[in-house]
Structures are given as structure tokens and as C-alpha cells.
Amino acid sequence: MPSVRLAKVTKRFGSITAIDNLDLGIEDGEYLCVLGPTGSGKTTLLKLIAGILKPDQGEIHIDGKLVNDVPPQERNTAYLPQDYALFPHLSVIENAAFGPTSREIDREQAIEISGKMLEMTRLAGRAGSFPNELSGGMQQRLALARALASGVSLLLLDEPLGALDARLRVELRYKLRSLVKDEGFTAIHVTHDQEEAMVVGDRIAVLRHGQIQQASIPFTIYNEPKSIFVANFVGGANFLEGFISERGPSGSWVQLRNGLAVRIKETGYSPGERVVLAVREEMTEIVKPAKRNGETNVFAGTVTSASFLGSLIRYEIQLENGDVVNSRMPVSLRNDSVLSGERVYVRLQPENIKTYLSPSGGLYIELEAV
């Protein structure tokens, strides 16, 4: 069973650095999700591991063996591109048997293996069909069956659910994960969909500009994002700019624009340092006006819009200092009296506020999804 390790890997295309001095380790049997926006180097990363591309610098190890110069056909990895690249001139069973026959496994065995994989992916009834006769979901399963039949145990999945419609995508997430985990494969699954990454990955690696921003279990990524980019890309948040105005042992004060003061936990930043505060939308509470005025971290504002999202409802509130925050709450907890244009109070609990050093290029650059 394979483990993968990338050490200081760099890959350039002309003047563009697609993968930049990247370190990453994947344990045997792990399901790793690589999450990143378009152009962050996700596909390049997979192709480097598959051996389709060669790194300019650094080392790639599979199972502890240096594979930089090993051609793709000898790496024992299966790369599944986004559009599956099913061979259109071969039938379903021939597609599935491509791997075993390529590896010169004898005929009976090849059929047995590919037949088993087709049964497992519930395609046995379509063995004689051609790829263009299958539905999107079936094509996805065939790509998987083909990869599994080739006897590999490392799957490299490039947006495997990306070509499916939204409903099917959600349904197949769970099936994909359980198939991979049940059979004990190691999988690297690349996606730009944070929700998908949370559901399927044992661990998530957030990729940006060819570098890993943070790699951790989904819970940690969501609750302890290491950077503004990660906080924004995974889950989204309200970002407020200000500077540390006072620092004490039990917490600090941050002054936002127009003098609005916010109490935060102790962070280690010194007074005068410019910071960005991040609060998840669901942690941004709307509270009843009457009793709350004057309480710490309760700010008056005006609801500028309310959007109904099905199970959730989302309010956009403009605070008195001009900053805008969003608040999201389950419909069941919806405060019926809150309407657009109404004056409300917003509470930000200090323990729910993450503090980051203000980025040198400005907040806007960090929030761009590239």
C-alpha cells in the first residue's frame, strides 16, 4: 500500500510557477482532499505524482521510493482526469480491462478482475455498451472501475464529481468515499468545492499559488484557519480591518474604523499593529435590541438585505461605523421581527473571533479566489 511524499517540489511552465517549493505527505490508506481555486496548481500536482509531468526541482517518493525518473506506466498510480478520458472506441468491459491487459496479466484473470470491478461499480449490465451510451454518473463509475481494475492502490482524482449535475454530485460524494475506504485505497482528490472536500477528505490540503496554505483534518481547517485566505475560501467569513488599541493579559481591544472597539482574545499582537478580524457568518448573532445596548461586543446596525437560502436565512447588516457584516442562521431560529431596513444589534463573541496580521498587499488581494 502506498504512501506519497513530495519534498520541495517545483514545476514551472515558462514564466509561470505552477507548483512552488511544495512539501506534502500522504499516509497509506488516507483520503486526502486538495482544495484550491482554479489555477492554484491542483491538476499539475496530480500529474506530477502520476508521472505525466516531471518536477523541475524537488523529489517525489511513492512508498519510500524516489520516483522522479519512473515513467507513469510503472508508478502504479491511476490518474482520473476531470472528463474521465474514457476510451470512446472501446466498450465498457474493454475500457475496464485496459489496465490489466496493459500490465500483461493473462486473459482470464484480466476479465475476472475487470468484471469484478464492474460489478462493484454496478456497471455489469452495461459491459457491452460504449462510453457515449452511459450517463454522467455511469461514466464516472466506469472511470473508477477502470482505474481500480488496473491493480493500482493510489488513486489520483481530478475533480471526479465536477462534470456531474449538482444533485448527483452530492449523492456520489459519499459513495466515492466509502468505495475508496472500503477497499483500502489511498486517494488524492482534487476539488475547488469546499463542501465536497469537507465531506470526503480524511484531511484537507488547501492549495494556493502552487503552495500548501494549510493541511489538516476538516474540523481544524474550518475552525482554526491559519490564514485569511483559508478562512475565506473554506466557509467564508466577515472580515473587519483595524488595529490593536490596547493589550492586556485576558484579551485585547481592536479599534475598527470610526472608532468602533471590539474585544478579542489574547493574541500576541502589540498595540498599534494592523490586524484583520474574521468571524464566521453563523457565529455573527443578531440579538434583541432592548437589553443589549452598551454590552461588550454588541453593535448597532441596520439590516440592508435578507436572503432566504432554504434551510438558512442570511442577513446583511451595516454597522454604525460603515462596516458590513453578514449573519446566517437556521430558518428555525429566525427572528420573525427582523426585516430589511430594521435596526438591530449584532453580537460577536470574543472566542469566535480569529485575528490575523493585516496582509501587506491589502485585504482585498487575500480574499480573491485565485
Place this chain on the structure above:
Amino acid sequence: MVRKGTFTDILFLIKYISAHILFQREMERQSVVIAQRKGTSRFVRILDHLSSKAWARYLVYVFSVLFFFALILIPPIAGIFQKISLFGEVYATPELLARANSAILWSFITAFTVSILDLVAALPLAWFIVRSRSKLISLVDTLTDIPFLIPTAALGYSASLFWSKPEGVSNLFGMETFVQPGFLLVLLLHFAFSYPVIVRVMVGELLGYKEVYEVAAKTLGAQPLTSVRTVTLPLLKPALVASFLLAFARSLSETGATVMVAGGFENGPVFIFNNVDNESVLVYVSSLLIVTSVGIFFLVRLLAPRLRLPFRRAWPDFERRLSSPASAKLRDGTTIATFLFFVIIPSLFVSLPLVNALADGTLGEALGGVEPWISFRDSMVLSYSIGLISTVVNILIGLPAAVLIARKRLRHLTPVFDALVNIPIIVPSIALGVSLRFFWAAFEIHEFWVLVLSHTTITYTYFVMSMAASVESVSPDMEEVASTLGARPFAVFRRITLPLTKYSAFSGAVLVFTRCIGETGAARASARTLKTVPVLLVDWILHGTASPSESALGIGFLILASFAILLILRIVIRGKR
């Protein structure tokens, strides 16, 4: 979701069992397929293994590039320039020099005029084939291929019968000759055989064109004609330029037919044909034709991307009237009439004397084996041997070159290689033939092999380019996936790339073969004694050594044999699926 209830359970069971039986049956059927696949020979498996080695792959590519330079590109250039000193002799005879210069000039004037006229006349037909819902489409579509499959020498004879012999169109007007042999007849002939080139290229492009742009233009308020003029045509510009260049090159190269209808008129190829024994004149005209045509080709390639189609503005009222159903009908009618009267009927007119030949006893003589049919048979054997060898050589050597171009394996040198590969079809083939004769004479190789080499040279581009375009259309993803699934590079090519491109490989091979069989210029110029079929037929017709029935029957045999080979190839390819 499984619902409870006996009925649904039974249904589910039946579905499951039938799926299982189907699967088993399918497995049995497929196991045969896979068994056959598994029967790959030891030799192929050794090649598979070899292809894993980087040096082995480089060797194949290096060999194919070397072959291109050593046998295709350098000989025509070297052959002519080693005799460059003969220029002096031409300059010494001003009268000959003036004739030579005017012939070269007329070559380009003819090619340019014909290509422009063809573009204007053929584009509406391509449009008609792709867009019209008429029942005539498949008939028209098939008809356009006919001038492709008939050797140009036969087209020339047919056209001259139609335009300038009493039994042709002259008959309608009660005249002896409606069009005298000369420039006008050359124009009519070149118009006919360059026409299908443009139709084929443009039909292919239009089929691939996303109509959504045009629809968007229309919903934004543009008249149909306006949207085509301002959106579709600019987007199809590369194809328009390519088809123009192909028609241009075809007109520039054509020899056999032109000689038949030229009369006193001389363009480059006709001039070479008439002076095939005067070395200095040959060198002068050939080198000038080679240099100028290559120059024009590169100039067009360089300038075409910068060329903007004029008239961005729209004239709504005027263009609405031109887009009306009545105007469209008029356009389609004129287009088809032009196509029939100027292309198809002149091309097929030879079938009249052919029918005559079947009735008047010529057929009996031909099968009886008396002269001139003995030399005809020898020429047939010669032509087909050359065609076969050239096709096989081009496939073997052209495949790696096509992959090099399609997959940009030469990196930034790829566009250079791509441009160089185009040279053989740009250069007039008779000039190429002259040059190759000089070049290979130094090596004292047999005339047959000089013929094979010159035919291989003039057809090299056809196979490489059609194959390269096709390989390019196979997603690299497909090949990458196959290799991660364990297939070695040659196995990927054998099992994925080739099966997906086999129709292009087939049509490329057919193009090479038919071009070899139909070539007059290169065949005439590169050999002194051996005569291929088109050369022999041109001799018959020009010197009047054979009767019209005999000429027509000879042409009939040639066409019949071409069709037969085409049919056999098609069956072989289909059987291999």
C-alpha cells in the same frame, strides 16, 4: 430506493437476474475480443518494451526528421542549386528568357485568379451542404468528391472535349469550338479541379463551427447576412486562408491537364513540359517557381493573421433584402448551376466517348493485348507500384512526424518544422521533379526509384498534415490516462491514438495514393524513359497517337482501378475494427 411489496421485489429480482445473464453473455463475447487482443505478437510486445526507453523513442523521431530533411526537403533544393551556373545560358538568349519569365508570371496570375473565383463560387456550396435541409445535399456532397478522385489529366481531356470540341458545349451554339485552347480554357479547367478543394475544407470547418456565435449575433439584431459577414467569416478566416492556399498550390502545380488545353498559352509547368530537354531553361524556370511559391506561401502565412476582413459596419436594409428567402433561393440556385455547368459536367464529359469505346470494339482490342495497350498495361503496373510504395513509405515515415507536430514534441521548433513540411505541396510538382532528376542523377540510381522518391516527396505533406490534425484532436488526457494504467508509449499509440485516428490515417493514405496515380508533372520531369499512366495518356492525347475512344477507355481504366483500390482499402479497414 427499494419499496416493499412482493410485486416490486419480483420485478427487482427479474431485473437483477437478467442483468446478470446479460453480463455473463457479454463477458463471453468480450473475452473473444480480449483474447484476440492478447494475441499481440512477440514482435509488437518487444516494440512496446522498447518504447519505454527514452533513447528508442528519440531514435524514431530523429529518424523521421532526418528522413524528411535527407529525402524530402534537401534534394529538391540541392538538385536545382547545383546547376545554378546554367542561369548564364538563359540570359544569353533574351527571347527564351522573355518566354520563361512570362510563363512564370502567368502561372501566378492563373493561380491567383482561379483561387479567388473558386473561393467566391465554392463557399456558398459548402454553406449549402452544411446548412441547407434540402434532399439534394447527399447527392451534391458526393458529386463534389468526383473531381478529386479523377486524375487531373483525365479532367483535362474531359474539359477540353466539353469546351472546345464540336461534340461538346459548342454543339449547343452550333459552333466548331466554343472555347479555343488557351488561357481562358486553362482558367476554366483550373476552376473545375480547384473547386472541390475549397468545398471540402470549408465543409469540414463549417461542421465544426459553433453556430451559437451566429445565433447570438442574430438575437442582437443582426440580419442573417450581416451576422455571417461580421461574425462567422472572420472566425473562419484561418480556414479560408488555408483553402485559398491549397487551391492556389493545386493550380500552380497542375501539369498534365494544363498541357492538354493550353494551346499556345504557356505557364510555368507547360513551359517546362515543352522544354524538358533544355537543361538551362529547366533550371531557370524551376528554381524561380520554387523560390517564388515558397516566398508567397510564407508571406501569406505571415500576413494572413494580420489581415482584417473589411466592412465592420452593417447596412441593415440592404442586407435584409439579400437575406430574404427569395435571395437565398437565387443564391443556392446560381451556386448549384455554376457547380454543375463549370465543374461536374466538364469533369464527367469524358464518359461519352467512354461509352462509345465500350460499344465500338476498342474494349475488345484493349483486352486482347495489342499496342498501344501493352504499353498502357506496363504504365499501369508502374503507376500502381509507385503509388503503393510511396504510400507505405509515407505512412511509416509520416506517422512519427505527425506526432511530433501534433504533440509539439519539438517545442518552439515545432512551428518551423510544421511550415517546412508544407513546402512540398506549395512548390509546383514539375519543378520539384526537374530538381529531383538532377539531384538523384548524381547517385546513378535507377529511374524507377527516382520516380518513387519524387512521388513520395510531392505527397509527403498530405499524409503528415491530415494525420497531425487528427492526432491533435485526440485529447492528451486520453493518452496520459492510458499510460498511468500501465500501457507503455508504443502500446498507448497502438491501442488508443491509432484506433481513434484511423479514419484520418485512411483518408490520408488514400489522398497520397490517388495523388501519386494522378500526378503528371513530377512523373514527366523526373524520368526520361519510364512513363506513368498520366504521362502516357497525355502523350496519346497531345500527339494524337490514340483515337478518342482509346484515350477515353484508358482514362476509364485508370478511374476504375482507382475506385477498386479505394473500395478494397475501405473493406480492409472496416474489417479490422
